[in-house]
Amino acid sequence: MPSRKAxxxxxGPRLAEGLVTHIEREKIDADLALDQWxxxxxxxxxxxxxxxxxxxxxxxxxxxxxxDSVVMYRNVALIARSGAESRRPETDGVEEAVAxxxxxxxxxxxxxxxxxxxxxxxxxxxxxxxxxxxxxxxLQQVRAAFEPLGARVVAVPVSKVLHLKSAVxxxxxxxxxxxxxxxxxxxxxxxxxxxxEEAGAHVVLLGGPKVLMSAAAPxxxxxxxxxxxxxxxxxxxxxxxxxxxxTCLSVRLRELYA
Numbered sequence: 001m002p003s004r005k006a007x008x009x010x011x012g013p014r015l016a017e018g019l020v021t022h023i024e025r026e027k028i029d030a031d032l033a034l035d036q037w038x039x040x041x042x043x044x045x046x047x048x049x050x051x052x053x054x055x056x057x058x059x060x061x062x063x064x065x066x067x068d069s070v071v072m073y074r075n076v077a078l079i080a081r082s083g084a085e086s087r088r089p090e091t092d093g094v095e096e097a098v099a100x101x102x103x104x105x106x107x108x109x110x111x112x113x114x115x116x117x118x119x120x121x122x123x124x125x126x127x128x129x130x131x132x133x134x135x136x137x138x139l140q141q142v143r144a145a146f147e148p149l150g151a152r153v154v155a156v157p158v159s160k161v162l163h164l165k166s167a168v169x170x171x172x173x174x175x176x177x178x179x180x181x182x183x184x185x186x187x188x189x190x191x192x193x194x195x196x197e198e199a200g201a202h203v204v205l206l207g208g209p210k211v212l213m214s215a216a217a218p219x220x221x222x223x224x225x226x227x228x229x230x231x232x233x234x235x236x237x238x239x240x241x242x243x244x245x246x247t248c249l250s251v252r253l254r255e256l257y258a
Contacts, residue, residue: 003256004207007097008041008249009054009066010034017061018242019084021132021162026241033238037064040234040249047206047232051250052101055093062087064239065248068115068133068163069094073126073146074255077103083113083133094251101256106145114138117163117248122170126153127188129164157184162243169203169247171211171229177201195220202245204252206232212246 016028041051057063062084069091071078077098079091099105108114118129119142126146128139143153161167161182168178168189176189179201186192195201200220204212210230213221221231236246 002254004049005101005253005256006044006049006051007054007066007070007094007251007253008037008044008051009063009093010056011037011064012056012058012060014058014061015064015242018065019062019086020242022160022166023241023243028238028241036234036236036238037249040236040246043212043232043234044206044250047210047212049206049252052097054097057090057093060087060090062242063090065117065242065244066090066094067165067248067251068117070098070251071114071116071119071142072098072103072251072253072255073121073151074149075103075257076145076149077105078114078142078145079105079107080114080116081108081110081112081138082115083135083138084115087115098253101253103253103256108138108141111135112138112141114142115163116251117165118158120165120168120170120176122174122176124151126151127156127164127168128153129156129158129167131158131163133163134158154188156188159184165202165247166243166245168201170205171203171224171227172205172209177203195223199240199245202247204246204250214240214246216240 115133118134120127175191197217199214200217215233
């Protein structure tokens with residue numbers, strides 16, 4: 001049976017200092033951010049996911065975006081090495097968490113850089129964004145780690161947003177979705193669906209037809225409902241001010257060995 005575990009990490013006291021690269025900085029309400037994070041994690045649990053809280057990294061403002069620290073493929077965890085040097089200490093608690101779950105642990109080594117937010121998996125195809133946080137050496141190390149396991153790794157240019165998954169994610173049937181102004185090369189994806197809102201490009205697959213998405217994309221939610229999906233919306237507005245989205249706030253482990 002597929003596993004349904006999700007790593008999450010509580011927002012720390014320095015959240016408001018998080019990096020911002022492609023948008024203007026806005027004031028962060030730390031109390032509201034915590035409320036939104038708790039609602040997000042409760043939504044995961046309500047839909048059958050076991051949440052596993054990673055040890056805090058209070059000196060790392062962006063540590064709540066736990067997805068950037070590791071990439072999972074089957075039972076293999078590839079510990080990232082961010083192109084933003086200040087984010088590299090975030091991996092410590094994540095490495096311990098995946099090891100405790102019995103994962104085979106690998107690492108991105110210098111000079112490679114990789115953020116987990118630059119990796120989109122669609123079946124056995126792994127799209128890796130090449131942009132500000134992930135370099136060519138990091139991409140080659142993803143290939144070395146996962147292609148022997150049966151994956152096909154595809155490089156995707158990223159220049160308009162922070163991460164690949166800031167631009168695109170995928171629906172349960174494998175259709176890649178994105179907001180066209182933020183997607184460099186839609187033609188790289190065999191099936192691509194344009195969505196009307198930036199926040200509508202980000203979904204987490206909860207199981208079956210259910211997709212977790214931001215409450216900031218009502219027209220996209222309507223589009224997905226018309227396709228027979230069941231949108232489950234959460235307000236993550238404080239994290240969106242820091243270029244975060246629903247995928248960034250958890251690491252879904254779907255193929256752990258029993």
